[in-house]
Amino acid sequence: MEEHVIAEATVIGSRDRDGKLTIPKSPFSPGDKVFKADENLIRQMLGLTRGDVYIGMLDGQDIKVNLDANNLVQKHCSILAKTGSGKSYTGGVIIEELLDKDVPLLIIDPHGEYATLKYPNDDKPEALQRFGIEPRGYADKVTVYTPANKTLNPGADKLFRLNGINLSTKDLRQLFPDERAQNQSGILFEAISKLKEERDTYTIDDIIYEVGQDKSKVKWNVINMLESLNETGILSDNATTVYDLVREGHASIIDMKGVNPDLQQMIVAKLGSELFEARKLNEVPPCMLVIEEAHNYCPEKGFDKTVSTDILRTIASEGRKFGLGLMVVSQRPARVDKNILSQCSTQIIMKVTNPNDLKAISKGLENMSSNVEEDIKRLSPGVAMIVSNYIERPIHVIIRTRKSKHGGASVPVVQTSFIEKIRDPPAERKKTVTGMRGIGSLLKIKPEEIKKAAKKEKIEPLENKEEIEEKERKKELLETKNKQKGHKGQKEPKEN
Ligand SMILES: Nc1ncnc2c1ncn2[C@@H]1O[C@H](COP(=O)(O)OP(=O)(O)OP(=O)(O)O)[C@@H](O)[C@H]1O
Ligand SMILES: [Mg+2]
The missing domain is CATH 3.40.50.300 (P-loop containing nucleotide triphosphate hydrolases)
Structure with missing residues (x-):
């Protein structure tokens, strides 16, 4: 079978003498040669010639x-x-x-x-x-x-810190985002104007006191907002x-x-x-x-x-x-x-x-x-x-890769459990580990822990070498004991 490579091309245009990109007025002829664009041409065509x-x-x-x-x-x-x-x-x-x-x-x-x-x-x-x-x-x-x-x-x-001295109505108006705040900023305006007349410097505490003198109920909203701002500790005379x-x-x-x-x-x-x-x-x-x-x-x-x-x-x-x-x-x-x-x-x-x-x-x-x-x-x-x-x-x-450290790396929600490490040990460990035998000593995990985790994961773990030897020793001991018991307990054949 013959194979054909077909490419789809879009005409971007060509640069005229002034460097402007223009679309060619006549179509290409069938059989025209196609050349691979070099870096310079690509840069020129895309407009990537300047930049730092x-x-x-x-x-x-x-x-x-x-x-x-x-x-x-x-x-x-x-x-x-x-x-x-x-x-x-x-x-x-x-x-x-x-x-x-x-x-x-x-x-x-x-x-x-x-x-x-x-x-x-x-x-x-x-x-x-x-x-x-x-x-x-x-x-x-x-x-x-x-x-x-x-x-x-x-x-x-x-x-x-923000400047807490001589706050203007404009500064504090930023606290009241919604339209309903019109009469609230009215109260603020009155209080601050009064303070300005009376003294050279005033603090948020002075504003709160002045607002407190107002007769309307809306003042409580204003006081509440001023108090909340004050409590954040953001206001300071060292702004x-x-x-x-x-x-x-x-x-x-x-x-x-x-x-x-x-x-x-x-x-x-x-x-x-x-x-x-x-x-x-x-x-x-x-x-x-x-x-x-x-x-x-x-x-x-x-x-x-x-x-x-x-x-x-x-x-x-x-x-x-x-x-x-x-x-x-x-x-x-x-x-x-x-x-x-x-x-x-x-x-x-x-x-x-x-x-x-x-x-x-x-x-x-x-x-x-x-x-x-x-x-x-x-x-x-x-x-x-x-x-x-x-x-x-x-x-x-x-x-490109960062020169400095990136701080927004995703935080794993579930840490790789050690049972996963056992199931999929890193390559260098795999070389020395056959199945799960001896993995406990490699990972410095106690055999009981392996068993517990394996039970949770419904896996039958192979015991480590020591455990197997211990089991075999116990088995042998039991068998010998049984034999001895058997010998002792074996009834002598009854003589007829
Ligand atoms: N260009 C890159 N090269 C290498 N790693 C990258 C690159 N872009 C993103 N990453 C990796 O992708 C992860 C997410 O990237 P980043 O923190 O910038 O995402 P984000 O869009 O800001 O997410 P969020 O909306 O949660 O703030 C990072 O841990 C980062 O290491
Ligand atoms: Mg981000």
Whole structure:
């Protein structure tokens, strides 16, 4: 039988003299020669000629993919994928690259995954060699802040505190996310105005006292919220400012471990506003704000209402003009404010299977072919589809190994039980172990334990050597005893 190799090709176009991609006006002739594209041509065609953020290798090719740092930061980027698909890992890769370029970063880290940026990756060297990188820790460039305390978060370097002196109505309004809060903020406004008239400095306790003087019943809601805020201990006269957090070549991580969600959103709202104002006045260097689990801080309308959505929306739409970039990471694209997602001109998409999330992603991708959803569903682990305003078409990239340690590794719920170890001993043990004999001594497990576990697993274990010998010894002893008994007890044949 004759075999034919058939390939399906799509015409991308050709570059004209100005470097623009144009579709050829005349069709190819049957029998035209086909050439293998070299690296240069592929780079040119895909628009991968510039870029300094090394993110990985083009899938199926030996070509490094570098994204453009300025484009990535100024024009924002999103990392979207279902849980466990490698969003935080990829976020870490980009953060490493930006730190190498001394871009200041402020990272909102709900699960405390980014503190490990401090330590070099201790994975197998082959994984790093494959991508031509060396392990590196960023301890000198990373500071971890906790809005909680050192007991809840012993790994943190510093405490994160908000200014508790002379709080304005605007500051506290962020506590009241919903519309019903109108008359509550009225009471606050009155109390704070009075305090401002009377003294130069006042604390939250003074505000609570003043609100308490109000005659309406609504005041109790206000007092309750102020008290709750006071109890968190987040307010201090030694506040952390954006000037402390945003520094050249430095990443500040706000590790939200142990902080209640309302307070987390308030912190993001406050930091976002301060950062935006500071950038407008050029008081801090151009930087990037990284929001992990963004669906919690800027949810899509109808899902939730948070105090941080508005400022994040403002940063997404106006941050570019002021050199304030946004990186949005989420496992639920459908639940992230779509105004924010649509402003991200680089989208890094990893495996997604939820139909709503797929729709939310594909809606945001303009002029994409119809099978993009199918492509996203089929992405392999560690591979991302990258769509960017300056890359000609979506590319598939194998995300490179991290230089620093990844902190979001999955935690096994069920530890490998030792009976599994017995059933499937590692290769080097298999050589010396036949069946389960002697496994107890190899694994330093007592024979009783093996028996107990085997009974639970309904397996008949072979006893170890000592046990067998012991049994045989006992058997022999018993037989000898029986024999002796037999001799003694044997009745003499009766003589007739
Ligand atoms: N490019 C990669 N190379 C090697 N390992 C990877 C890569 N991407 C992801 N992983 C591995 O996959 C696991 C999950 O990755 P990650 O923590 O980034 O998932 P996630 O999408 O952030 O999940 P979640 O939504 O739960 O936060 C990690 O333990 C990591 O080691
Ligand atoms: Mg994650």
